[in-house]
Amino acid sequence: MNQPESPDRRLDGWKSIAGYFRRDRTTVMRWARERDLPVHRLPGGKQGSVFAYERELATWARRAEQDDLADAPAAPEPEAPLPASSAPPPSAPQTQSLGTDAPSQSSRRWLWPSLGAVALAGVLAVSLPMLGGAQSPGEPRSEQIVPLPRDPKVASDYVAARDLWARRTPAALSRAIGLYERVIAADPEFAPAYAGLAEAWLITREYGAATESRAYSAAKSAVEQALKLDSRLPAAHRANGFIQYWWSYDAQRAVNSFQRALTLDPHDGLSHFWYANVLADLGQDAAAQREYDTAQLLLPGTPAIAIERACAHWQAGRDRRALIELNQLKAQYPDDATIRNCLAWAHISRGDIRAYAREFGELARLRKVPELLALAKKLDTAVVRNPATAHLVLVADAQREFAAGERKTRMTPAFQASSMGDRETLVALLRQAAMLGERWYSATLNKRIAQQWQGDAEVQALLNKVVIATPKVRLT
Missing domain, CATH: 1.25.40.10 (Tetratricopeptide repeat domain)
Known part of the structure; x- marks a missing residue:
């Protein structure tokens, strides 16, 4: 039966374990699974950091100490129950160690004081704020331990x-x-x-x-x-x-x-990140920026977030800022295909087909897709022959993809034609889309087409037939 240790002895034990945690991140995660330690791991490779929230650690430490005292041979009186705000919810899942049976209750009880919980946030690489404030017992909880x-x-x-x-x-x-x-x-x-x-x-x-x-x-x-x-x-x-x-x-x-x-x-950074991308495309710029902020707090130092956020500036109409940031990122990450894709969109929206072709060619090279490489070569040839009509190569390829089931709407080629000032091709694509009942969801592209042809009644009427209403977005 476990015996309660003195505070000094437990603190000494904590110091030695804290030092071990600094050296061995894998052990932290293993102990987290075996002993319900509320440790989180940041994604991003073998060197990913682990961290813990101070409030969760304090709750865990108080619970562990109570278990130890309850297991002592001669505890004079049971301690008062934990307050509702810090008590773990009854439905919290019990984790098991890899390849073994679930450890017994006695083996899961550690004898660390609450003081150790405060220090642990610093020991485990990084401490992040608790977003949304305290959690009531009835609210959903994020998974404390990554399931394996x-x-x-x-x-x-x-x-x-x-x-x-x-x-x-x-x-x-x-x-x-x-x-x-x-x-x-x-x-x-x-x-x-x-x-x-x-x-x-x-x-x-x-x-x-x-x-x-x-x-x-x-x-x-x-x-x-x-x-x-x-x-x-x-x-x-x-x-x-x-x-x-x-x-x-x-x-x-x-x-x-x-x-x-x-x-x-x-507290899932990737969900906030992907949701931000959708909000940016829907034209919900303020909401998107808040989601990007949250994603960066939860996944600090993630290049993909910085890249998509720079692209979101273009989606919100901040073209110059987007181009500056994307070119800076290109210098940092020359082999990232998404940067080239975002730059290509930004360039063609300004009618610069040469810059579009340059970035698209690099995108094809990085992805090593035969179809993209072939299209890039055709586009380069068309740009040399006549830049004013080079975009028709993209339109023809989009029509091919549509027939093959690789594309579901004509929204992108219509935007490309619009950006290049090709009204004839734009109207033809809009008529096809309206006849087939297509629904164009991107507020970014729809808005830019509408602005390009503000005084054109036919284009505006056709565009209204295919544009969908902006979804109801609950902002929190």
């Missing part, structure tokens, strides 16, 4: 897949997909692996060689299975919102999915 498969080898594959996914290179993403599939084959009931597989496919369509239809189809199938296994998995709702917005063009359902993900886990 029970089998150590399967868990190792899952962690490696997450790490590869974060690298955002074609080769790394391909390996990540293979590892996720191996995890699913070994543990088909592990819902996070399906959500991770979906995310890998979604990022592959941006950084790798997957076509839109292939990537979204695979991601949608994985998300559906993840939600079937765990309807409260935030990552699954996040990926679902991504698919609903960027592939299904169902803006309201996408907003609902992101808000569901953030209700389930308000």
Whole structure:
């Protein structure tokens, strides 16, 4: 039976353990799983930091100390219960160590004083503010410990897949997909692996060689299975919102999915980040900037957030600022395909087809997609021949994609034609879209087309037929 230690002895033990935590991040996460220590890990590779919230640590330390006192041989009187604001909710999940049975209650009791909980926030690399204030017992809680498969080898594959996914290179993403599939084959009931597989496919369509239809189809199938296994998995709702917005063009359902993900886990930086991208495209600039702020607090130093935020300046009409920041980022991250994509959009919106072709060519080179490389070559040839009509190469390719099921609306080629001052092509695309009942969701593109042709009644009337209403966005 455990004996309560003296405060001095416990503090000495804390000091030695704190020093060990500084050296061994892996041990921190293992102990977190085995002893319910409320530790969080930042994504982003093998060197990712771990951290803890001071309030959660204080609650954990008080609970652990009470357990120790309750287990003592001759406790004179039971201590008063914890106040409701700090007591852990009764439904908090119990975690298990990898490859072993759940540890017994006595083995989970540690003898650290509350003083140690305050110091731990500094020891575990970084302390972040509790967003949204104190949590009432009835509110949803974010997962304190990242779930892992029970089998150590399967868990190792899952962690490696997450790490590869974060690298955002074609080769790394391909390996990540293979590892996720191996995890699913070994543990088909592990819902996070399906959500991770979906995310890998979604990022592959941006950084790798997957076509839109292939990537979204695979991601949608994985998300559906993840939600079937765990309807409260935030990552699954996040990926679902991504698919609903960027592939299904169902803006309201996408907003609902992101808000569901953030209700389930308000401290998920990736959900805030992806939601910010959607809000920026919907023209909700103030809301998007707040979500980017939150994402940066939760995922500090993440290049992708800085890149998309710079692109969001263009979406909000701050073209000069967007170009300055994107070019600065290009100098920092010359091999990032998304920067080239954002720059290409910014350049063509100004009617600069030469700059568009330059960035598009680099995008194709980085992604190593044969179809993109071929299109880039055609575009370069067309620019040399006649810059005023070079955009028709892009329009023709978009029509090909539409026929093949790789594209669902004519919104992008219409914007390209509009930007280049090609009214004839724009009107033809608008008429086709209206006849087929297309719904154009991007407030950014719709607004720029409308502004380009303010005095043109026909263009305005056709545009009104395809533009959808902005979804209802609940701001928190």
